[in-house]
Amino acid sequence: MGMQSMVTKGWGESKKTWHIAGPAILTGVFQFSLSFVTVAFVGHIGEVELAAVSVVQNVIEGFAFGVLLGMGSALETLCGQAVGAGQLNMLGIYMQRSWVITGVTALILTPFYVFTSPILKLLRQSENISVTAGKYALWVIPQLFAYAMNFPLQKFYQAQSKVWVMTMIAGVVLAIHALLNWIFVTKLDYGLGGAAIVGNISWWLINLAQMVYLMSGFFPESWTGFSWLAFTSLSGFIKLSLASAVMLCLELWYYTAVIILVGCLKNPEVALSAISICMNYQLWTLMIALGFTVAVSVRVSNELGAGHPKAAKFAVIVSVATSSFLGLIFMAVALIARKQFPKFFSDQPDVIRETSKLGYLLGVTMLINSIQPVLSGVAIGAGWQSLVAFINIGCYYLLGLPVGAVLGFKLKLNAMGIWLGMLVGSILQTIILLCITFKTQWQKEALQAEERIKTWGGAIEPRSSP
Template sequence: MGIMGRRSWDESKRTWHIAGPAILTGVFQFSIGFVTVAFVGHLGELELAAVAVVQNVIEGFAYGILLGMGSALETLCGQAVGAGQLNMLGIYMQRSWVITGVTGLVLTPFYVFTSPILKLLHQSENISEIAGKYATWVIPQLFGYAMNFPLQKFFQAQSKVWVMTVIAGVVLAIHVLLNWIFVTKLGYGLEGAAIVGNVSWWLINLAQMVYLVSGFFPESWTGFSLLAFKSLTAFLKLSLASAIMLCLELWYYTAVIILVGCLKNPEVAVSAISICMNYQLWTLMIALGFTAAVSVRVSNELGAGHPKAAKFSVIVSVATSAFLGLIFMAAVLITRKQLPKFFSDQPEVVRETSKLAYLLGATMLINSIQPVLSGVAVGAGWQSLVAFINIGCYYLFGLPVGAVLGFKLKLNALGIWSGMLVGSLLQTVILLYITFKTKWQKEAMQAEERIRTWGGRMEPQSSS
């Protein structure tokens, strides 16, 4: 018991060393959009709904693809660090920049044609027009994501995360101040909110680049190299698998927003569910901190040839995140009537949001476990398998159930979200089963093979 307690404590410390700052970084960066919605919400119901649709549909679509593309680095960099082969990390990151940069260009038309896309999805005419204007103003944020995500994975793989946290915290404070000046005081409205968001994301990138080139990474960053353009095909395959896996999860929430937008009186329904999504995504940042931590821990231990340590890190991370999820669920249920007032002064929106609080609490609990299991998948390199599981649970089961409950049984937003929740629960149960049935010794051997195959012309390490 004493030995197990010490092992748990040691693993918990290692996990929190990465998860703590990763959580704060995620919360600070997510809060950039959260703050934007809070300021825009006081401009009017229509503006709130328009920005919510852009953030959840268009930006959510792009964010998912780019974050997924960047997540390939979690597998490769994490396993290379575990094996003691740091010299390829900078090259991996540059390859990822090439891929995410090109992907950003491919995604730009979605921002330019937001208005007709939303109308095609049967969204409200008024919401679509305003959303279209806002989306074109936030195109610089798209390329901010493309640069930021590979940088984040590079730092995380080496457990260099506190500087990212400080940068994100300082920029968030600047973001609040700039919104107050340009949106509230000077009255620049939606355009002002968009420009402030662009500035904030590029301030984060600028500060992180300064950190990268300041000599803190002598082994893993040796400057820009043409090697970044070699072996792009193999790198692209894992990037695409990572993107598909993550996108299928993030787009699930996008699909819910689209379905809700097809209801009668969509302004109130979209506003209510977007408020809930903002709270849910804010707490999801905490689970994603554990996702980053368990991904790094699993990939490091597999890369180092320690399968039992990898399995133990999974158990500790899942248990800790689930406990926090229970706390968040309780907090939401206790404060369900007060939470909506931060975003809206409209009594109808506040009332509708309060009714969804029970589903919000349950979603927070499930989403404290499910992303951590996805982090295990990224650390071990199972992205393709999880992508298939996501298709089945989310799109062949959860969304059809939600559509039936919402439209056929007239449960509206409540029914749509209930279907989503059932799909998430099914996916979580399947991932739990797979994770705890995994043969970790075999995973360690596959990690060794992956490092040899994708690590360039590196010699094997002399030590085990």
């Protein structure tokens, strides 16, 4: 009977997890595929253009994306725990506060786009790639502000498990994006400028459709319109936003640092193209893991907010087990198809050969990246962002990158050595997070969530009396 009830309980939790993870995965895959499609079209313009767009996407946009996604992720802790505690009236205010913070952050980040070319030259990237990347970065500035609006909206919907509409919007926009790229980049031959403008249109279409959904009356309790309260009590909100941003950025910038190191190798065009193809595949599967990050974050924050520590712990176990199983499948596919997948992106024999060599490391990376983001989701749901930020610094920057630099440059293993170092840091970080997660006292976390809700909810905006 005990075993049967355990299976029943596991099946019930799995359904709750997939109810959030399924559409979150599809939304992530669709939205990530916007850049995937752009790279696929640009790759057929030329080697320098492909390398330039890859560097902008992974270094400049990756940097901005990480900061803004991290800033928006504070909402996952606050909104998720508020939903668990039944304080829906605070969600709209939280989202607007987040918009204020992400909007100002986007303004601060704009100079990175404006000065992309000199920044890349400073990072010792080649002249051709730096100049081409600088032009492209200027053209995609509107996407920076689209991210600033998009992430808080997404977290608002996810906390309430309202995710299917976001998925449908992202799917429709992806189809439009592919069509527009075919028209402007392939048929009309507008080159990089055409690709950038199409990307801008697509991201703003997503925001427009999500705002229409928000204002269509589907959220009577959590959205009561724009409020001046969005500009109050920002200091504490900024603290949690910064902790979330630092935690996430340290993870995303890890890949940025790898791209920069590879750009310093001899013959960087081939190495960069090979790494960027692998990163595109790896990030595509990472989107699936990030769906579980969202699901476990929502489940943990909801259950802690509702004062159910055992349910929170069980949600973690189910999510980690499911994502690990999926990671094994991804690894097997990467190993089997390692000689075929580079051909989708490039016709250059050198690039195809170099990418195939990285296939073994790509497989192991996919397995690790199926487990690690779920553990980060637990951290966000429970509000441990600051702790994870310190772990990331140690594993990634004090171990992974130095090991990669030694293997890549000193031992002449080139791109493979740099990736191997990155993998060492990721494996250590995953082991540490697993130990922390399974030694956590969930009862204590539930009490902290209750305290957080009192501070953020009751003290900031009391419920309106009937």
